[in-house]
Amino acid sequence: MTLRLHDITVTLGRGDSRTTALRALTATFRPGVLTALVGPSGSGKSTLLAVAGALLRPDEGQVLLGDTDLAALTDRERARARRTRIGYMFQSGNLITGLTAEEQLLAAASLADRTPRAVRARARDLLADVGLAHRLRHRPDQLSGGERQRVALARALLTEPELLLVDEPTAAVDRTRADDLTALVARTTHQHGCVTVVATHDPVVVGAADSTIDMRDHTAAPTA
Numbered sequence: 602m603t604l605r606l607h608d609i610t611v612t613l614g615r616g617d618s619r620t621t622a623l624r625a626l627t628a629t630f631r632p633g634v635l636t637a638l639v640g641p642s643g644s645g646k647s648t649l650l651a652v653a654g655a656l657l658r659p660d661e662g663q664v665l666l667g668d669t670d671l672a673a674l675t676d677r678e679r680a681r682a683r684r685t686r687i688g689y690m691f692q693s694g695n696l697i698t699g700l701t702a703e704e705q706l707l708a709a710a711s712l713a714d715r716t717p718r719a720v721r722a723r724a725r726d727l728l729a730d731v732g733l734a735h736r737l738r739h740r741p742d743q744l745s746g747g748e749r750q751r752v753a754l755a756r757a758l759l760t761e762p763e764l765l766l767v768d769e770p771t772a773a774v775d776r777t778r779a780d781d782l783t784a785l786v787a788r789t790t791h792q793h794g795c796v797t798v799v800a801t802h803d804p805v806v807v808g809a810a811d812s813t814i815d816m817r818d819h820t821a822a823p824t825a
């Protein structure tokens with residue numbers, strides 16, 4: 602499924618803090634393609650991820666995932682789209698305190714209405730794919746920052762999302778881990794054929810991406 606953002610405008614805050622985070626942004630993201638969002642701090646990268654991920658409703662414009670306009674759905678339908686069609690790998694990993702790495706994936710699967718038996722095997726396969734076969738029973742506070750992000754990626758992939766949204770995957774980890782995570786996100790995109798959008802300041806991530814969108818001026822300017 603292709604993701605098309607059409608004429609998106611988002612204004613955040615009120616009064617003096619009112620800011621145009623995205624201005625008439627139009628962009629297309631294709632399956633199996635890793636797109637890097639670049640641009641200065643505050644240019645709207647995270648806002649674009651939130652809009653594409655049905656976490657934030659734009660003031661104007663369409664968010665077309667295939668034929669579905671996520672911006673026009675009811676809150677309930679948007680929640681369902683988030684659980685079943687979209688995977689998120691955000692900075693902190695957003696893991697649930699107290700659950701082991703394996704349980705993080707099982708919890709996500711139950712939300713997405715998957716049956717338990719097949720899921721456990723798949724959860725283990727995915728954790729092995731991200732190099733965490735030896736960390737199944739570790740809880741977030743027993744994992745490193747990079748390991749937490751890898752759990753988040755495995756969890757995002759469990760439901761085979763059409764859309765994978767990644768915010769600053771390499772910000773909290775050392776260079777070697779950062780390179781591994783970047784390669785993993787790229788490989789995942791190409792193997793699973795998902796639309797992947799990554800907000801980043803890291804030239805290595807940009808180098809691994811198939812295309813780049815420059816968010817300067819709060820709108821999408823394709824580069825090279």
Ligand SMILES: Nc1ncnc2c1ncn2[C@@H]1O[C@H](COP(=O)(O)OP(=O)(O)OP(=O)(O)O)[C@@H](O)[C@H]1O
Nearest residue numbers: 613614618620622641642643644645646647648649
């Ligand atoms: N709740 C809010 N109220 C007012 N302005 C906001 C709010 N949230 C974000 N903004 C502003 O919206 C703009 C876009 O923010 P966004 O987080 O999308 O930028 P970004 O490109 O992801 O930045 P960074 O690279 O620092 O993560 C910024 O100018 C920010 O200050």
